[in-house]
Amino acid sequence: MPGALPDGDPAPADGSLPESARQGAEVRDFGVYVHVPYCRVRCGYCDFNTYTASELGGTKRADYAGQVSHELRFGSQVLRRSAVPVRPASTVFFGGGTPTLLPASDLASMLQTIREEWTLAPDAEITTEANPDSVDARYLEDLAKAGFTRVSIGMQSAVPHVLATLDRTHDPERVPDVVRWAREAGLQVSLDLIYGTPGETLADWGRSLDAAIACEPDHLSAYALIVESGTKLAARIRRAEIAAPDDDAHAEMYELADTRLTAAGLSWYEISNWARATETRSRHNLAYWQGADWWGAGPGAHSHVGGTRWWNVKHPSAYADRIAAGVSPAHAREVLGxxxxxxxxxxxxxxxxxxxxxxxxxxxxxxxxxxxxxxxxxxxxxxxxxxxxxxxxxxxxxxxxxxxxxx
Structure with missing residues (x-):
């Protein structure tokens, strides 16, 4: 199940921000993150704020785009009331969960709301995450027509037994097709990999790297598996059904990734991220690492403006109730000194x-x-x-x- 929200100070119902949030805002980039909390199945390692159909508590996916659009409009009003300079969104990122479980028209609708409320920078980077089995060629074409520029595909591994341990259900043979469809639609492609899964050998990891490199992605992320408490994977390790990840193996796998990705023309620019060129780095993620401002919409989404952080209520039904009441969906916040x-x-x-x-x-x-x-x-x-x-x-x-x- 998703982890608990952090503690913090009470968040104002009207979303108002302190004076410190607007200081220096005119020189900070602004981005938007949209959290889509839906998944077909819950992966055994996942601690993200995601929900399967049986966990939605009466809320409907069909209502979700409208709810998020309401929060986005609320957010633009909050920034204006708080005298934070309005800046075009330089990056937009739809994450999850699996955003592409929603119709492409829903993602397009939420993006259009961002365009109307904040406008988009002329060179805006607009990304959605996708599972290989959640998109086809037509879906990716529709995203590109709506203004998306980039898709981040959750490949995770090319090895069936590794995917099985992670409870990933997609066919790894489908990944090259999805990459090709994305390219034909005019989208940049990023692949996400996970290393250090129990039972994964260095040879397995090398096989996944080779399969990813063969797709010639513009960008690749490789994350060490972290066993989060409360997950199915943590329970299996606790019962000694599978071995815990090994730090030395993690290090060896990271070194292999850096060697092979560098040889393939991908350069590291953040510890877990490599890009083929400066212009194919994830500008949205760089904005997080470089202290930019962003509005995070959706259940459990986090936001940051000028040292003030807040995070929304987690469950889709609680989020829907806040939106219907016309108040901030924020659960709590902190103001950093x-x-x-x-x-x-x-x-x-x-x-x-x-x-x-x-x-x-x-x-x-x-x-x-x-x-x-x-x-x-x-x-x-x-x-x-x-x-x-x-x-x-x-x-x-x-x-x-x-x-x-x-x-």
């Missing part, structure tokens, strides 16, 4: 290839830089140019880098 925002910047920007400006660090923190270079965790040449950029070893030990800088 200057110290917390700086620490978060260190945490996020040391994950990306452009790195963190050393000038952001306090004087005592800068003293750690030479030791991190000596330990092979950050790039010495980049540090001489004033930036903290992790080496391959530093990417593997990213938490160590941040801990040493902020301790």
């Amino acid at each position: 200057a110290d917390a925002r700086r620490s978060e910047r260190v945490l996020l920007e040391t994950r990306i290839a452009t790195g963190l400006p050393i000038e952001v660090l306090l004087s005592e923190e800068r003293q750690e830089v030479s030791g991190l270079i000596a330990d092979g965790l950050i790039d010495g040449r980049a540090a001489l140019k004033g930036r903290v950029i992790p080496t391959l070893r530093g990417r593997l030990l990213a938490d160590t880098v941040v801990h040493r800088l902020l301790r």
Whole structure:
């Protein structure tokens, strides 16, 4: 089942934001995230805020696009009332769940609301996630006609026994067809992979990498499997039905991914992400790592504007009730102070290839830089140019880098 929402301060029913949220907004990018919480089946490893048909509590998928559009209109009013400068959306991302379980016309309708309320930047990146079995050529053509520019396909693995352990139900042989259909529709293609599944060997992982590379994606994400408490996978490990993921195996698999993806012309730009060119990096995800503003719509969606974060109620029925009542669907919020925002910047920007400006660090923190270079965790040449950029070893030990800088 989905994990619990974090604690926070009460969120105003009218959604109003503090004065600090508008400071510097004119120079920050603005994006929109739309959460679509529907899945055909619940994958055993998944802790995301998703629901199968039997868990919807009387709400209907057919009503969802209208509910989200209502929140998007509410959101634009909140920003205007809070005197936050209105900026065109430079990125839009539909995630889930499986957004493509909805008709393409529903995704197009929600995108049109974003276009009407905030407008879209001329070069806006507009992405939806999709499972390989949830789209066909016609569906992808309809997305492209609606203005989508990119599709992120949940491949996860090319190996049947790995997919079975993850409770993924799609046919891995279908992935190349979906990639081809997306390209024919004029969409950029990203593939998502997971490594470190119990029972997955290094050879299995290599097979998945080779299959993904053969599709010639514009972008690829590779995430280490994390066993979340409360999931089916965690219960199976607890009962000793399968072995827990191994950190050393994770590291070996990451190194293999970086080697093969680099050889195939994909360069890392964030610890878990590689792109064929600068223009095919996920600008939406980069906006998260670089502290941009975004409005998150839908059950459980998180938002951020100028250091103020809030997160919506989780269940689709609770979300629908808030929308029907005309009040903010936010469950709670937090307003980050200057110290917390700086620490978060260190945490996020040391994950990306452009790195963190050393000038952001306090004087005592800068003293750690030479030791991190000596330990092979950050790039010495980049540090001489004033930036903290992790080496391959530093990417593997990213938490160590941040801990040493902020301790």
